[in-house]
Amino acid sequence: MKVSFQGEPGAYSEQAVFNYFGDVETLPCESFDVMFDSVVSGKSDAALAPIENSLAGSIHQNYDLLLRHDLHIVGEYLLRVRHCLIANSGVKKGDIKKVISHPQALGQCAAYLRNLGIKAEQVYDTAGSVKMLKESGALDVAAIASKHAAELYGMQILEEGIEDNAENYTRFLAVGREATVPESDAKTSIVFTLKNVPGSLFKAMSVFALRDIDLTKIESRPLQGKPWEYLFYIDLIGSLQNETVRRALDHLSEYAVMLRVLGSYPRFKE
């Protein structure tokens, strides 16, 4: 089995692939676009896409890509993220003038960097920032990435666990070409649009509330070409095989202009 992830070898996403799928072959992709395309074209069997971080929020691009591609969510995984401040050997913390990393990682260490008075510069990847730093040999720059990335590139760890908040988890969605619908202990992800009239979202949510269906996430994204109208993404507890869930979605289809099930998949268990 071959699984795509976004980033360089050593990325948090690659670690998540090994934790979730086990000992599989990985395909590093330079962007989320390329990652989704690799599954569609059959270059890989699945992809593991980060969808939300407990500190920095949703990764909206992957919401957009779920909509744009005809793929299915087949699972979810939660990764505990522990960031390291990484430098070339011999460098001390006081030497650091600038830190490079992925915007998401920089955002998760924003208070730590503000306190140190270090400037942040965005690069495309966490593990990639370590690779760039090693190649440049810079002695006044640090990178933020995983311990695994530091080890992979033979770099020095100046400090471990520099994220602003220990409750730092990233939720990943496994995406494949074939839908899988578990019988129980499932989550279902849907996306829909509504008529732009007062109270429409309230009505849409009533189909779940009236049936005691628990919603774990609601996310809105702009509807292209219709300023200030939205796509709504909802995650709910329950399987598509469940009669109550099916009735709720049937009820929602009375209000929704568009409604699509992105996947029904086993809930993550530690």
Add this chain to the structure above:
Amino acid sequence: MKVSFQGEPGAYSEQAVFNYFGDVETLPCESFDVMFDSVVSGKSDAALAPIENSLAGSIHQNYDLLLRHDLHIVGEYLLRVRHCLIANSGVKKGDIKKVISHPQALGQCAAYLRNLGIKAEQVYDTAGSVKMLKESGALDVAAIASKHAAELYGMQILEEGIEDNAENYTRFLAVGREATVPESDAKTSIVFTLKNVPGSLFKAMSVFALRDIDLTKIESRPLQGKPWEYLFYIDLIGSLQNETVRRALDHLSEYAVMLRVLGSYPRFKE
């Protein structure tokens, strides 16, 4: 009057400041953090913060900064965004290997860049990307920014209106130290948290639906330190001076763990 904006001179945000506030002095800020701080400290009288784009979605950092600072939303403005592909003189479109700009601008031209097969690289600012390109003198790089920025730096415009969708508007919020509550034709922005129990968001939205109050936006952001719990930001039509709006917020306070009014301000009119 002095008004802060994020970016270099020539930024879309600076244009929005002039359109909204008229002929005022501007204070360019290197980040949204610095921009908010400049109003708090009295270095400027107000700031104009981009909060949402009709193609790329919300600028979540500014939602977080509204919460972190004790400032008030005092107005809103809609800017029609028209991106230009900008290069040093003598450069032709076929020479371009890479495009630099702010992630938001790159996102808004993503399909255009995909079609041209040009690589995108993120920099901190649209107008800043033009400044960087001029300084580097590179002949295989282009920047994406406003016509105004191209003119300000004396650069060549290769193509105008390269955004993927003509319906490209950015909504800005004017932020100041003193609250202003208009009597009519107002919007009110609030932020709240709820107990993490099934149906809680549905109940919260019922306080508006039951009173026929129109919601124009709902946005969720992660609650720091409580993974998979959320802050909800809602914009509603109506003034805080309106009795029905006040009753709805009073009703919401029965369910909300935290509730704060970010501002009640005149609606944008073309």
